[in-house]
Amino acid sequence: MKIGLTKGRVEEQVLQILEQAGYNIKPLLDKKRKLTVEVDSNQYIFAKANDIITYIEHGIIDVGFVGKDVMIEQSFKDYYELMDLGVGKCYFALCSFANYDTKKFTSNARKIASKYPNVTRMYFSSRNEDVEIIKLEGSVELAPVLGIAEAIVDIVETGSTLKAHNLHVIEKIQDISVRMIANKVSFRFIHNEITKLVNDIKKNSKEN
């Protein structure tokens, strides 16, 4: 089975879960610069979340562990979302300075900066509000501070980065956590292996 893990924090959290579920993760911790490691009968692949989803789309990998934030933003959604691992919990929120609602604007559509333009568009569309979206790659908190946007739609975890810039959560949009997704074809052909992985993780999390 080919298993994709999002590099970074998700990787750390998922490896811990796999270890608790009885999987041998030592070779995965010792991988150094390698991006793919074989352990027992599985091949583990480490990549960015967006790419894990692309690999799932093309059937290159069978299951993947990715954050719900990337899943919502990406257009490809033709996979099974088998589990919510309950880790990596955070949420999408509209954030700005405390005076957001009452501030007078000079242009008719508010400028909203975000690393997630699709999520931003969907949120404002659901409120029937016309906005101008500015896509940024990261450190989105800078946008209202530097004045390129009035507000941002970003992921909030502890809120400390927001606080450091005098920004507040204006409205929570959606909860995020790490999910396990599976390619639909893989699900049909290696159903037993995938189910075992799901059950191993579930069983262990119940015990915790």
Place this chain on the structure above:
Amino acid sequence: MNNIYTLPIGATDILDDENKIKLQIIKQIQKVFDAYNYKSIVPSMFDYLELYTQSNIGIDEKQIISFQGDEGKLIALRADFTLPIARIVATKYKTVPSRISYVGETYQKTNNMLGRRSETTVAGAELIGIENVLAEEEILSIVSTALKKLNIKKPKIVIGSSKFLKRFLQLLEMSKEEERQFLDIMSYKKTSELEKFVDNKFAKLSNEQKSYIKILPWQFGDINELIEKFAWKDETISKELDRLNKLQKYAHMKGFEEMLEFDLSIVPRLNYYTGIVFKGYCQGVGDDIFSGGRYDKLLEQFGLDCPAIGFSFNVTNLIKLMGE
């Protein structure tokens, strides 16, 4: 960048080696269509965009390639064959039953560079005008014969039912928002959410019924097991499950039962399906190699009220398989 040397995003040339494989695949499929007496037609490459966007069919309008024609109306590049064929049978052939087959290209936009093509070759058949299970049997017979001819190892035909799902939703009596959530959980097989959803929203159901819903996305294979475990009494559903059972028996008699897998949690993507829906998979391709279903209410929109069932092979995906 000089535009005469490269292609636009999503566009590809098919060179002779790939084309050889493509033509071979089409030849084999066409042989089967001919053997079953399906008329081979080529619907127009262009149709008014309205054909695809009318009556909430479920095709994403944003994916269709269209342009403004001379009359000022929007014209679409063929995005699907079933709709143009429904138009043709209702307005030109006007008789039922009609057996129509086709081979050709469909077009869709690819707004990003994620390896998706804007042109897909498909080969399919529509059996129009037969209401009973003989139609399902004939279509699946064509599918299994073509799969054998193409030498596809261990293909799977995953079968669901739009009729079952629609009626099941009615039995569960949920609000629009709950229904939306339920269908989302089913299509994505979101087991984590399903447990909570069932315990919260279906407290009034029996334990047997709650268990059934919880295992539904993971319960697939033999239709008889699904029939046994169904914990409600309903005539519409009984009839539909009986039809699927007949289909399994037919497949057994014809020797392709092994390919079938029934999954009643399948949520059809297109709104025009009214009964059986199915998709084909094989190892080596990350996507389906064929898909189809029954659409009894579609031709009515073109003035000919009659049942219909059809499917098409995704030849582009089959080439990926054979190309190895």
